[in-house]
Amino acid sequence: MKKINVKSYEELSRIAAGFVSDLILAKPDATLGLATGSTPVGLYNQLIAMVQKRDIRFSQVKTFNLDEYVGLNRSHPQSYFRFMQEHLFEKVDIPFYQIHIPNGEAIDLQEECQRYERLIEENGPIDLQILGLGVNGHIGFNEPGTSFNSRTHVVSLAPSTREANARFFSSIEDVPDQAITMGIDTIMRSRHIVLLAYGDRKQEAIRRLFDGDVDEDFPASILKKHPNVTVLYG
Numbered sequence: 001m002k003k004i005n006v007k008s009y010e011e012l013s014r015i016a017a018g019f020v021s022d023l024i025l026a027k028p029d030a031t032l033g034l035a036t037g038s039t040p041v042g043l044y045n046q047l048i049a050m051v052q053k054r055d056i057r058f059s060q061v062k063t064f065n066l067d068e069y070v071g072l073n074r075s076h077p078q079s080y081f082r083f084m085q086e087h088l089f090e091k092v093d094i095p096f097y098q099i100h101i102p103n104g105e106a107i108d109l110q111e112e113c114q115r116y117e118r119l120i121e122e123n124g125p126i127d128l129q130i131l132g133l134g135v136n137g138h139i140g141f142n143e144p145g146t147s148f149n150s151r152t153h154v155v156s157l158a159p160s161t162r163e164a165n166a167r168f169f170s171s172i173e174d175v176p177d178q179a180i181t182m183g184i185d186t187i188m189r190s191r192h193i194v195l196l197a198y199g200d201r202k203q204e205a206i207r208r209l210f211d212g213d214v215d216e217d218f219p220a221s222i223l224k225k226h227p228n229v230t231v232l233y234g
């Protein structure tokens with residue numbers, strides 16, 4: 001695991017954007033794994049600026065998002081679909097059909113998980129997976145206790161995760177209690193994983209990631225077993 005301690009959020013975003021742009025320049029039809037949350041927003045802004053300057057293009061890039069809430073319509077302001085449109089996809093030259101996000105409104109959620117996993121396999125492996133870090137060590141929405149062998153599945157969100165995400169909703173009751181997420185094994189199949197963690201809220205989780213054991217109680221710890229992980233933290 002390569003650790004890069006950054007001095008600012010701006011630096012974290014710039015270095016992460018460098019990984020993405022280097023990949024797209026070398027492989028214009030790269031498959032990217034993307035994350036939501038506040039942490040990757042700076043990275044997405046950097047990528048938008050690069051596209052506007054015509055330094056990179058997304059015209060052949062394929063994207064797979066980590067997760068989506070169950071039961072929120074795509075147009076809901078807090079759906080991850082909406083989030084990605086606003087923070088990246090509407091502002092870069094990516095064709096709509098090259099964007100993939102689990103459908104949290106599918107009638108048969110199990111079938112949706114299988115469909116999503118199959119799509120990743122067909123288009124994969126993911127060349128570069130961006131990850132945020134939950135305060136409880138979750139990656140995607142894989143909460144503590146999730147099997148390291150898991151593939152795309154439906155999860156019940158931990159109370160701490162619903163509390164952490166309540167700031168985006170009018171009240172905690174409005175935060176969905178389920179989500180679809182890529183599994184831990186799905187994430188581990190990526191060629192390169194870049195984990196982003198920044199700010200006081202994340203210090204304890206970063207410390208546990210670096211110093212703790214590999215343990216299903218702390219999902220991010222599995223990353224220590226991956227041959228090509230970069231942690232950008234500060």
Ligand SMILES: N[C@@H]1[C@@H](O)[C@H](O)[C@@H](COP(=O)(O)O)O[C@@H]1O
Binds near residue numbers: 035037040131135140
């Ligand atoms: N499902 C997402 C995760 O993928 C993300 O990593 C986490 C941290 O978010 P933030 O970057 O806002 O701290 O939030 C959500 O729970």
